[in-house]
Amino acid sequence: MLLLGIDLGTSSVKVSVVSAETQETIVSVSYPEQEADIISLQTGWAEQSPDVWWEHTVQAIQKAHSARKYNPQDIKAIGISYQMHGLVVADKDNNILRNAIIWCDSRAVEIGERALQEMGRDKILKSHLNSPGNFTAAKLAWIKINEPQLYQRIAKIMLPGDFLTMKLTGEINTTISALSEGIFWNFRENNISSIVLDYFGFDRNMIPEINPVFSNHGILTSEVADLLQLSRDTVVSYKAGDQPNNALSLNVLNPGEAAATAGTSGVIYGVSNQLVSDPNSRVNTFAHVNYLPEDVKTGILLCINGTGIQNSWIKKILGPNLSYDELNALGQQAPIGSKGLKILPFGNGAERMLNNRIVQSHIQYIDFNKHGRAEMIRACQEGIAFSFRYGFDILRENGINSSVIRAGYTNLFLSPLFCSSFVNTTSTPVELFESDGSKGAALGSGIGIHYYSSPKEAFSNINKIRTVEPVHKDLYEDLYEEWKTTLHNMIKQ
DSSP: OEEEEEEEOSSOEEEEEEETTTOOEEEEEEEOSSOOOOBOSSTTOOEEOHHHHHHHHHHHHHHHHTTOSSOGGGEEEEEEEEOTTOBEEEOTTOOBOSOEEOTTOOTTHHHHHHHHHHHOHHHHHHHHSSOOTTSHHHHHHHHHHHOHHHHHTOOEEEOHHHHHHHHHHSOOEEOHHHHHHTTOEETTTTEEOHHHHHHHTOOGGGSOEEOOSEEEEEEOOHHHHHHTTOOTTOEEEEEEEHHHHHHHHTTOOSTTOEEEEESSSEEEEEEESSOOOOTTOSSEEEEOTTOBTTBOOEEEEEEESSSHHHHHHHHHHHOTTSOHHHHHHHHTTSOTTGGGOEEEOOOSSOBGGGTTBOOOOEEEOOOTTTOOHHHHHHHHHHHHHHHHHHHHHHHHHTTOOOSOEEEESOGGGGOHHHHHHHHHHHTOOEEEESOOHHHHHHHHHHHHTTSSSSHHHHTTTOOEEEEEOOSOHHHHHHHHHHHHHHHHHHHHO
16 A cells, blocks of 8 residues: 655645555655745745645656556555645635735734734733744734735635645645644634634634544545546545644654754754743744644744755855755865854744844855855855754743754755754754655555554654764854854844
8 A cells, every 4th residue: 555745845845655564665756846936026925826836736746656666546545744834715616816825924923913912912822822923814814904805705714735635635624733833723722713713803614624633634536536647535634734744754742852854944843741832932832743632742843934045045146056965065165163254044034033023144254355155155054053053042941952853864954064063053963864744744644544553653664864963062152152143233233
């Protein structure tokens, strides 16, 4: 039996076909080859077309089939991982009404901040564990205020993974985990938040039916099954946001465990058995994939918008003809500390850990006589690592004190330069695993159809590649303090 995993990312859609019996990946592909566009009509705005997401998903699945390494009819379950916090709106006939407002869009920050104060800061943080900020609920409020005629046509709202489920099965449903990331879930009442709905004036009927994360979210429609050459009894049996899914993929399920990713954005995600809320909403708490009201498992999430996107920008500017391996090797030619050059990697919207400020990216202390491409590349990856340390200290304030961090051997973690900077700056070893979001989603679907009795069984064969240990902690501590001073001086301006 085969399992199909779909990872709907910002840059591309990745698909993996996995053997349920061996947990081995048979095929893994992504589409498109070049990074997908983000539509930014104004500073701080970020949109993508759900129809393009679907087109890319179809192309990725067909690309996987074209390898001819398996029979598509043997795929029995589909799991979905998706970019978190996005807003997709549909009318009563399931037609999509506008582009999705995606995770890094900052247009609703002021709406969310005003809502937090008017609903009662302490009340909301204790019950919802987060400020509405620029999350899904506030984005919907923005549409209500600024696009009232369109708002009147909305029948259902969806997270990106709910949208893909609808396209595959014709069913619109969601999960507690998804609602919590949209700030629609009241953890104290264990229910959809009447406080948020009443404050914004949202119709409760806009919220889809709630299913468990691991469950039957729908069977493929006959049209989709035929289009994708899949069996008509294939079930969508798992869906989760990309960061809870990444944690699942790395067997990060228990209190004290933590996972990291460094793709377009950067994340450290730690698991807790407490309903934790950061008083300044610099990090956020959502229902983890194994959350139950009677058995609390929450994910405390640090998100940095500008990580991999900063690195890809440097590549476009300094080395468009270089591979990422070549870029990383060039950066390693510069000494630790990049000869004093510093980069603040915050050019991708409002940063939650910086109190929703739009700081932008900055390159500081350039000396034309001693700084070249190598120093720029190293300063970029060191700056990203320093931003992770800044956020990790906030996680520690909120009870996440992991002695080791697990990460998939992908994206920036493929760079020895970045890995060394990360572990030395955080003073925390990183265990690198042969894992990614699409494979995790595939195995998650196996849990959803009860092929596996537990997540532990589903990921029992996960391959650890190596552990990276810190060796220059004192040196990086001094460099980090210098970088932090630069950041704080920039914030004060």
